[in-house]
Amino acid sequence: MLVVVAGATGRTGRRLVPLLTAAGHGTRALTRSGDPVPGAQAHRCDLTAASATDLDKAVEGAGAVIWLAGPGGGSVESAEQLDNVAATALMDACVRQGVRRFVLVTSKGTAAPERSPEFLRPYLEVKAKAEAHLAGTGLDWTVLRPGGLTDDEPTGKVALATSLGRGKVARADVAAVVAELVGRHDQSGRALDVLGGDTAPAAALDEATPKINIVDFLFDLKRLGRVHLAVFGGSTGEAMAEAKVHFTGWQVSAGYVNYFDGPELHFSRKTRWRAEFGEGPGRHSGKHEYWVMVHNERGEGVFRFGLLRPEGSEEHDPELVAAFHAFREHYTLPEA
Structure with a gap:
């Protein structure tokens, strides 16, 4: 399956691409420069300036889209343009192009931004708007909300649930969960917190999934x-x-x-x-x-x-x- 990754050159995205390749997926990496991306097909696309036509071309033929892009600091205004405006525009392109699967990586705390420290609140509110838009698109979607991100070596173990306490998680382990989520349609319509834990991603998703006879x-x-x-x-x-x-x-x-x-x-x-x-x-x-x-x-x-x-x-x-x-x-x- 062709997987489009927004944010493939970021610190989490770089760890994700090899996992997608190992799983047999092709990857199209959306980048502002169009420079080569190891293990992926680079596709030049400035997400904050792209037209609807540009975004349609970016996701055309894909089976899934993953959003890992982030402003990496900066003003609330820049976060709004990328984390909300650009993200929701890419979701809408998926609807137009018939791309069913969308995995949105945001941040822990978006479920209740008002409970977060004041300096974080507006950034979480921006991400929460994108989550709400995704929920109304009709796409086969999953939201993943990591805790504090680290650049530690992967542990191969995480904790997953609809609500978790405070904690941290290695970017490499987040990438492993995202790679698993691409094909986990049983997680459709769900928002999950992820932290470092004791369970492999696939098993953690199984445990977090309500099942019924x-x-x-x-x-x-x-x-x-x-x-x-x-x-x-x-x-x-x-x-x-x-x-x-x-x-x-x-x-x-x-x-x-x-x-x-x-x-x-x-x-x-x-x-x-x-x-x-x-x-x-x-x-x-x-x-x-x-x-x-x-x-x-x-x-x-x-x-x-x-x-x-x-x-x-x-x-x-x-x-x-x-x-x-x-x-x-x-x-x-x-x-x-």
Whole structure:
């Protein structure tokens, strides 16, 4: 796969390129100068001055894009131009060019910049804006938030979770996690902190990934009561014969047809599944909604289940909402 790296000549990027090559990927390195980049195809592109056409050419034909670029100090204004404006423009180019995978490396603390020291806060707020933009693109994305970066030798061991305490991590170990994330679509839609730790990157990602037994999950979901099902495209049909779950009375969104056929849903027990819960204003209705999205191992959102309101009512049944919250708590793993 061709991987485009923004920031390939930086201190983390230089450590990443050989790892991508070792994994069998080709690398296109975006550089302002166009000078040769060992192990990669250099592509001249000044990210802060590039036009939409320039950025389209930069990501054309890629299977994944990695953002490692950073201003390396300087003013908040320069950080805004690179970490937010340029980064989001590159994301938009991926959308236009059909590049699905985007790994954004930012910084620990972007989840709550207001809790950070005052001198860091505006820089973290800039990175947080880029993270928010990425989440709305529809791309297959993962955000990685390293702690304090060092130039120490790689340890080959890290700690990964959606939230970690303070700490440091070697740039080489961050590069190893990024190289692993390129093909880890089960991490789609997630933001992870990374610090030095005791676990190899692949195993750390496995441990940080909520997994569910899809058959038990669906039967438990059915017990909630009034649930609406939308079926999206995905890869679960690869082993239909392994498990069949029969439901009656599912309300299925019109226009979504794949391996759903009448009341019968087919699932593979071999596939790793991840559940993403949410609530808030509905994209189309504007009303408060409660939903769970089920992702397959390729990071695709395959099923979306939402609570239904009683007929003629603008509000959800309080008992059903309480059941939803209990269901979410049951299927949400504790933080590592």
